[in-house]
Amino acid sequence: MKKLKKFEEFVNENINESVRMDREDCILSSDGNKYSVSCAGEFLGDFVEYETAMDVIKDWREENGYYPNIWFVSDHGNSWKIDDNGEEIKTSETEEETDFFEDGDFDPAGGRGLHSHE
Numbered sequence: 001m002k003k004l005k006k007f008e009e010f011v012n013e014n015i016n017e018s019v020r021m022d023r024e025d026c027i028l029s030s031d032g033n034k035y036s037v038s039c040a041g042e043f044l045g046d047f048v049e050y051e052t053a054m055d056v057i058k059d060w061r062e063e064n065g066y067y068p069n070i071w072f073v074s075d076h077g078n079s080w081k082i083d084d085n086g087e088e089i090k091t092s093e094t095e096e097e098t099d100f101f102e103d104g105d106f107d108p109a110g111g112r113g114l115h116s117h118e
Contacts, residue, residue, distance in 0.1 A: 021071050021079065026057045028082070029073035040068065054086045 021027070026039040028050075035053035037044040039060045047053040061067050072088070073079045081089040 022069070025069045025071055026061070027071050027073060028053050028057060028086075030075050032075040040064075040066070050086060054084075058084060 024040045026037070029036045034046045034048055035050055036046050037053050037056050039057060044056050044060060047056065057070055070082050070084070071079050072082045072086075081091075083089050
């Protein structure tokens, strides 16, 4: 339990608000077959083409005069911020590797190493 609390503290101290999704953001998600779009909690539709989904987001932001972050959620559940062109936005928080596991205090593999098959 102590290790879980330490992990939660680490996340809270090291994950910047700019890399967290907010309910007011625009979300473009893929299930591998289509792209679903929502902005500020409003479902805007499903689209076959990525470019069409991006155009819907751009139009919604322009019509509402509100420009929240845009997030892409892959069919595997991974998410990242994207710009108005649909390109991933790299930030120091998304590129920076943490040293959380280096102190040996938290080991999710139970001391076997992350790739151990013992």
